[in-house]
Amino acid sequence: MTELADMPLRPSFLTSVGRIAKFTQVMYKPHYLLYGILWVFALEGTAALLTNPAVGWHPTGATAARIAIVAIVLLYLRMVDEQKDLDYDRIHNPDRPLVTGAVTATELRAAMATIALISIAGSLALSLRSAIAITAVLAYGLILWGLEQLSSTVRTNILLNLVVTYPVQLLVTAYVVLSAIDTGEAAARGRVAWVAIVFAGAFLQFEFARKTSHTPHPGEMYYSNALGGPGSATASSACAVLAALCEITLAKPWNWHGPATIIGWIPLALTLIPLIGTYRFLRSKPADYPLLPAVLFILTLYLTLIAQAAVATGT
Secondary structure, rough: OOHHOOHHHHOOOOOOHHHHHHHHHHOOOOHHHHHHHHHHHHHHHHHHHHHHHOOOHHHHHHHHHHHHHHHHHHHHHHHHHHHHHHHHHHHHOOOHHHHHOOOHHHHHHHHHHHHHHHHHHHHHHOOHHHHHHHHHHHHHHHHHHHHHHHOOOHHHHHHHHHHHHOOOHHHHHHHHHHHHOOOOOOOOOOOHHHHHHHHHHHHHHHHHHOOOOOOOOOOOOOOHHHHHHHHHHHHHHHHHHHHHHHHHHHHOOHHHHHHHHHHHHHHHHOHHHHHHHHHHHHHOOOOOOOOHHHHHHHHHHHHHHHHHHHHHHHO
């Protein structure tokens, strides 16, 4: 009798797992995972460079654990977005999995609970502070969902929405840095807090770029609706320049020697990528801001920071 009672549950469970897997395939593209991996490497390496330069930085088992945890937490946040943006997606993105019924809200919430348990347990294995920090990330995702449900202004005013939603990125940054300090890859020094500006600038240049257009998009969440095409494009480039200048000011490559010095100045040269993208957007006036320069900048900057940390520490 027990076996018969269990039989209907198994196909349902397997079906739900398959739906979540399909959701992940559609909504969590490989470049999201690549971004998460490079983000953790670059952030940890930069924290090591700024706080413990005499010790050579290299990825450890703790680094791998942080990468895995950040990767699944980014999927968790993607699941939160899918649910909190449901009304908007019904109009502007009708092919999204939750809109089409390819996945249900109940299935997403079950997956979120599983991810939360795994990420907290994995972080606790690193340190108590790591577990507290990742719990704050998970909780803030739910708080954002609640805020957008309670306030139509937060939900529809894109600049206010950015102010409210961006701190979740800062919390992930804090998680990586604090965890790296606890596991010995970085040291507890106040100047490490400034890395938040570097990584905020890098991310925000991409964030502005992907929602910038000369063409009006009434009712859609475009920064150019609020700032105009030129204003939004300029904001994107300004964020890139801020990230590079802050990183160079903190790292002080003029004090290094050999290849490290060359690598240390690369972030400033990389700002030419978004600046050229903005120039092309303003001059030739394509409908939408060219996304390739924004993607190229953030990826090459992170790769440079990784190389910089590997070469400039322990020398």
